[in-house]
Amino acid sequence: MTLNPKTTKFEFGGPLGVTVLTIFLPILSVVLNELIRSDYYIKGIFQNFSINETLKNITPFSSLLQLTFNKQVWTYYLTWFISLLVFDTILPGKYMNGCELRDGTKLTYKINGISMVTLLILILSVRWNLTNGTMPELQFLYDHILELCLVTIVFAFILSIYCYAVSFIPLLGSKRNGQDGKEKVLAVGGNSGNLIYDWFIGRELNPRFFFNIIDIKMFCELRPGMLLWLLINLSCLHHHYLMNDGEINDALLLVNILQAFYIFDGVLNEEGVLSMMDITTDGFGFMLAFGDLTFVPFTYSLQARYLSVSPITLGYTRCILISTIMCIGYYIFHSSNMQKSNFRQGKLENLKSIQTKRGTKLLCDGWWSKSQHINYFGDWLISLSWCLTTWFQTPLTYYYSIYFATLLMHRQIRDEEKCHAKYGKSWEEYQRKVPYKIIPYVY
Template sequence: MSKLNPVTTHREFSGLPGAIGITIGLPSLIIFFALVSNEAYSVQGINLDFQAILSQLPQSSQEWIDLVFDKTVWAAYLVWFFVLVALDFVLPGKHMKGTTLRDGTQLDYKINGLAMSSTLIAVLLARFYQTENGYLPELSFIYDNQMKLTLVTTVFSFLLAVFVYVISFVPLVKPNAHGTRERILSINGNTGNPIYDWFIGRELNPRIGSWDIKLFCELRPGLLLWFLINLSCLHNQYHKYGQVTDSVILINVLQGFYVFDGVLNEEGLLSMIDITTDGFGFMLSFGDLAWLPWVYSFQARYLSLPENTLTLGRGNVAIIVGIMALGYYIFHSSNKQKSDFRQGKLEHLQLESIQTTTGSRLLCDGWWGASQHINYLGDWLIGWAWCLPTGFQTPLTYFYVVYFGTLLVHRQTRDEAKCRAKYGKQWEEYEEKVPYKIIPYVY
């Protein structure tokens, strides 16, 4: 057994059955969302016409091949992905060190979210002024090929997961700090079961040279595609129906703000569990490239259809913006407080904390005296602000807050187990001082 890469004994998601179930289930779910939010069929209320839904699917193997492997759509997506890869190399940015790894080293990351997002906006504005009446064929292409793009991103994420799994067995070109050519594997993805390790992610930080595949996928192709999908819905509503409703505008503004806030603050991702702990396998590959753009854009796609047109009015818009602002304030302020505390910037406030045997301190004051993950509450409120513009026409448009709430509870459970093992009695003391997990006085 390698000292650098111990064998994984604990399995997430109930092990292999859960991995197989998620690998089949989640792609099926985003295909379902595409089938119930298009020009041919849109869900109404709680009733689903399964005959009408299933009739949209191909009836022969050749039709399936034509749908999944449309050459034009594949070419468009590959150009999108690899142009972003090229821009990641050539655009300027600052270099930062990541978390200290098990071999004592720190990886170098290039942070250029500002340059990347500015380039995308500049291209969109240039195209807008070049075309007649602001009609962008690129946005129409995205809107008209939602199902095909859903399938392309799913297949591509599958292939990328295979690629990073295979290269995790290839020795490093240069010896690491231990004098070996071992790659650093994920603590969760070294079980020896190829299917489970492929799913959860065998290597912690798969790279090609200095280019980090995991960080790129977290904040580039899927996140920015989400922004373009939303924009395509607004674009389609205006050019096809001659109007843009305030609900579609609001969704674009709120989610666009979130997208670019995430890209501009990408350095914060270097300390998050996705980068520091989780391997990069199908779970993250699919989540970043397919799940994120197609699940998170569901509200915009639903509202863009003529039968779902919804005008909110100024009062409702103000309430929803207020919920978004409150969620963002909690999320941003709490994360900043913890970051400033770790950097010693808040010593003058004498915030209450618990000294641990590891040398770190557990903050249990300010925002972090309200709950153990108060930032999760802020993030969840933001999700509500994205769903409320759809009104109460169907519960399906509220899938995101249910899914995201479940995800946050799962993250909290994982973090709690890790901290209990790491801090021991100090964690028990912390739980006595801060008993609530996410929502103060509730959970």
């Protein structure tokens, strides 16, 4: 069996499609952030929105180029990124094996989300107390959102180019199954031989740096982008607090709480990422580097950023409604994932399943009798609750829920193709027993 088979099926429209995405996605990130400024923001479709006005308020390209190379912002971001790398390396944690790779080995990962979150909270608490209720770092972050967004885009380009280049270097100095300099395990989808396509998708499955200490894909998945998203939200709350003489807006506070809970849950339960498609299937190229470092912090925070320039008062009733939607979504998402995890560990043998020729079982009972990806439905409800914190004041903040639905549907299609190839007739039987893809009785 070939360790690294050639990629024969292209996604995202092949080399041309990924070229378009490489240009379009960074532009989209910048434009979305440009549409939320204290001097200009979209309040409603028919209120202060026009294409001419929008184009007039977007920063000219020459100015964007100048902002991209702001030395102070680069210094802050590199300090942030490198500090997290150091903390991720030295903080205590437990070690877990990932999924088995095609060469029969398993990579070891350090799970230290609890240590990382504890340290972050401690630093924020100390800085808040030392500065008498204000934090200059958060205000700097709020005032330089656009520059930071541009910096992360360039950084994602640099990082993905580096990862693509080193993917051609054998595993010198390390042993895999007792051999020195063995061929690396490449991503099945990123080994086409086309430079642009493989660079975008990611050629190497699990690039590791510094004597295999740092798994850059796992690190970027949960650290710099996710935690920066948290800080951007806090900077919006901090800015509103300063500008309004200590007043706390309920909508802005609510979205901070809901998203902070989601972020901390992801970081504290990071072992769940080890079985996700991002880790097990996709290489680490521009797609994931840009998604983790730019798209997550600078587009997932749109609700908080919008509310910092155009605050609304939700009141108790709407706050309770939004929180209920979030709780329902989280309950579905968490309990369904937990049920599948327990089943895989042999703890729920009473649940109905389909035996496959590969010796594994396809769960089709409990939550997983409702739809093939019931956890995706819960995750989407969570995203909807965040958008609802801006109520119906603007269509802009609902971008995230629409984008997330598209992303989940694309993942479902990819997963279905992979499972059909992997399980054959067993998967067809599973589809007959569980016909709905994501939303029960709808899709």
